[in-house]
Amino acid sequence: MKKNKKGEDKNMGKVAIYPGSFDPITYGHVDIVERALEIFDKVIVAIAVNEEKRPLFSVEERLQMVKTFFKDTPKVIVDSFKGLLVDYVAKTNAIVILRGLRATSDFEYEFHMASMNRSLDTHLDTLFMMTSKDYFFVSSRTIKEVARLGGGVQGLVPDLVVRRLKEKFKLPVTKKKQIRWDD
């Protein structure tokens, strides 16, 4: 791959890689990708295959959801990878790893991961973007929990994901329960 001094690929420009489990993709993830596209020419959304994490959605299902969401955004490439992230990055023309940071609680995990990746590949940097205020409380984990218990997650994940969650849990995710305190 021909790269200039800044690590830009001559054909693709500046490429960032956005790795994650995306189990499932949320509007928090989408927000990071959209803002990254203001800085980078292309963003590779790289879905990690990690069966140890016992994902709710298979890698094929996650790929389908993310690909469908970004089908009209040619600057976004959607792929999956197995094994070490640094090995996958080396096969692409990405110049940086991109991660979103929600709160201080994310920091320790992200700091360890970025440091480990940099120790595995000393040229590889991780760039962090602060999650927008609208999504700082959104995580795939809480989305799954809320959906599983029948809560509404519309507006926090793409509509397609709302439907997939509904199918997975065989629950109407729009159902709202009225709680009366005098009951």
Ligand code: PNS
């Ligand atoms: O969305 P997540 O689950 O926080 O993403 C974590 C991910 C997939 C980016 C991370 O677990 C990863 O990079 N996995 C690939 C294996 C690897 O390279 N591990 C060493 C980095 S510490």
